[in-house]
Amino acid sequence: MEREGLESLPMYPEGRDCRCPTTRRLIDIFDPIQRHEIHQTGQAPTVMVTKLTALRRRLLRLLGIPASSYGQ
Helix, strand or coil, rough: CCCCCCCEEEEHHHHHECCEEEHHHHHHCCCCEEEEEECCCCCCCCEEECCHHHHHHHHHHHCCCCCCCCCC
């Protein structure tokens, strides 16, 4: 956050600002994400992943994790 010049992020319920995020808070934010694979005979599996919110995408960027690889 410091590198990006951010004082806070809306990481608490109701979008309240968080100035010092903890690992627990990050886990809580990403916990609702689901990934499902549907397998059908003779077809490649269909993968469905919960759509990332703007906050989750921003957090991944700050963590250096490409959003495109999330849930793969």
